[in-house]
Amino acid sequence: MGRKQGDQIDTLAERHGVVERTILNCLDRFEEEPIEQAPYDDPRSGRPSKLNEHQREELFDGLQNPPTELGYEQQAWSTKLLLAQVKNEYDVEYSKEHTRKLLGKAGLSYRTARPRNHEVDPDQEAEFQ
Numbered sequence: 001m002g003r004k005q006g007d008q009i010d011t012l013a014e015r016h017g018v019v020e021r022t023i024l025n026c027l028d029r030f031e032e033e034p035i036e037q038a039p040y041d042d043p044r045s046g047r048p049s050k051l052n053e054h055q056r057e058e059l060f061d062g063l064q065n066p067p068t069e070l071g072y073e074q075q076a077w078s079t080k081l082l083l084a085q086v087k088n089e090y091d092v093e094y095s096k097e098h099t100r101k102l103l104g105k106a107g108l109s110y111r112t113a114r115p116r117n118h119e120v121d122p123d124q125e126a127e128f129q
Helices: 009-016 020-032 053-063 079-090 096-105 122-128
Strands: none
Touching (some): 009 020
């Protein structure tokens, strides 16, 4: 049941989990645009990237190699390590969450380097695995 059936704006807003202003904005758009297009927003560009395209490609290429090739002790990229690398190399700061997204966009899964226990007997380790 919708507005044509006599529902009030507040009832529609509550049913759809939005504020009344959202319903009113949609109704205004119905008057200005074809009904098929009215419920949709125009595309938005989003926030500009802190790294330009060249820097981003350079970063993603570098992430394909272990951090040891850049002088780090860690064997795998972690968010903390990537945050430090981006800050050192490009003077750009990201949140940990965004850094996880960068790792994903570079084709890597989020992982933390875990040191291998060198005191374990290799035969026991093979048996365990």
